[in-house]
């Protein structure tokens with residue numbers, strides 16, 4: 355399925371589609387480590403290939419990694435090797451793959467939520483009682499077919515809910531600001547490259563643009579992976595949405611000198627009290643937004659909500675390899691070739707000397723008291739005046 359351009363217009367260019375599935379059912383991802391300068395499609399047919407793509411961040415974005423994990427499982431279940439197994443053997447194999455895929459990145463809950471949907475089905479699935487080989491084969495085939503449908507649903511349900519959240523978030527923010535055209539800020543990348551299409555926070559920006567309610571979308575570069583300067587920049591320029599890139603260090607200055615109507619971000623995990631894990635740099639944006647009395651909106655599908663955790667202190671924050679923060683990927687403007695350059699002295703982030711350390715968490719946690727509202731496809735949960743928590747259960 356090709357990701358849709360805003361409001362279902364012409365399909366987005368390939369380079370803005372995180373996952374594509376061809377007529378034969380072959381799943382492919384665009385290697386996001388090479389974007390925006392090179393478009394390289396990588397076939398993904400097995401959980402091992404999906405695990406590598408997710409772990410190495412060839413594909414990233416909480417909903418997109420859940421989709422790829424599920425689609426890789428679906429592909430593997432079509433192989434003769436699986437179809438020759440007994441139902442019990444198939445069940446065990448699927449449960450093992452769910453554990454393996456879920457271990458690829460720990461913070462985004464969409465991945466574990468998708469795997470749990472499969473686990474729940476398997477654990478509640480009652481096979482046919484007959485032990486004859488033909489009925490055993492059909493029972494195994496029935497189990498495979500049902501799990502494959504769940505995998506396909508994980509991928510396909512994302513686009514429509516993103517467009518719903520875009521509409522709900524844009525309506526809330528336009529009403530809050532009372533202005534005809536809004537200036538908004540976003541962090542990281544939450545568009546078609548992070549989802550099955552349209553995006554979450556960028557979905558709200560797109561909806562504002564479609565409603566002619568957008569003045570400018572400011573986006574932070576979001577180092578060290580540069581989701582903003584490489585990916586959000588690609589999406590907003592391709593969609594021709596009025597945008598302005600800022601360095602991560604410029605948020606405070608922007609808030610001092612521009613009349614910003616809202617900060618809109620995605621999420622990797624929103625817990626019961628509304629505390630939210632999102633890309634590193636989100637927390638400081640929230641602190642600055644409160645300082646400047648700017649509404650702070652989190653946009654995420656219900657599959658990002660984790661009611662099993664009471665507060666953000668319980669969220670496992672992924673630490674990326676230190677060396678990733680010492681390097682930058684880009685296009686060498688002299689040679690025209692893609693390069694990875696090291697910006698630090700040799701050994702920083704790799705050596706074991708006390709002066710070579712690098713701190714490189716992939717996410718941080720924004721307390722609910724800094725968040726104005728959380729938007730899911732089920733609605734908008736606002737934080738009440740003076741409250742420290744947000745009741746997100748009302749929008750699950």
Ligand SMILES: CSC[C@H]1O[C@H](OP(=O)(O)O)[C@H](O)[C@@H]1O
Pocket residue numbers: 414415416417462542543544545548549553554555581619620621622632633634716
């Ligand atoms: C709709 S994407 C949600 C979330 O995922 C991103 O993290 P990463 O790029 O490391 O996968 C970022 O935190 C986005 O806000």
